[in-house]
Amino acid sequence: MTQDAFEKVINSIEKVRKPGEKPEDDLYSTDKFICDLCQGIREKEEITQCGFCGRWVCKDNDRSAKGKESYCWNEELKACESCSGLILLAQKGDLKEENTLREEKDTEKNSKEDDKDE
Numbered sequence: 001m002t003q004d005a006f007e008k009v010i011n012s013i014e015k016v017r018k019p020g021e022k023p024e025d026d027l028y029s030t031d032k033f034i035c036d037l038c039q040g041i042r043e044k045e046e047i048t049q050c051g052f053c054g055r056w057v058c059k060d061n062d063r064s065a066k067g068k069e070s071y072c073w074n075e076e077l078k079a080c081e082s083c084s085g086l087i088l089l090a091q092k093g094d095l096k097e098e099n100t101l102r103e104e105k106d107t108e109k110n111s112k113e114d115d116k117d118e
């Protein structure tokens, strides 16, 4: 697959937050933050911003100690779990998913226009 196709997938990722935008504070403790994917409350050290979509997601800081707990950060791809799925598809050269996403966006747009008509 070409770099161009890969970039298309990356560009199709919805930017949820701007780079450098702060993560969501936990309501009850100012030093804790909320993961944008699983809504879990995490320590400052346990949350990281995805460079593709801007989401703040929890990451596995100490895999050996925490075992099977699941995290929303894919260290291998340097992306959140939401983006890593798209990136993996892009790397495989399977761009069907990208087309599906585009169709979904179009459908969304159309349904909004339908609402207006009613």
Ligand SMILES: [Zn+2]
Binding pocket: 035, 036, 037, 038, 039, 040, 057, 058, 071, 072
């Ligand atoms: Zn999470």
Ligand SMILES: [Zn+2]
Binding pocket: 050, 051, 052, 053, 054, 055, 079, 080, 081, 082, 083, 084
């Ligand atoms: Zn992401």
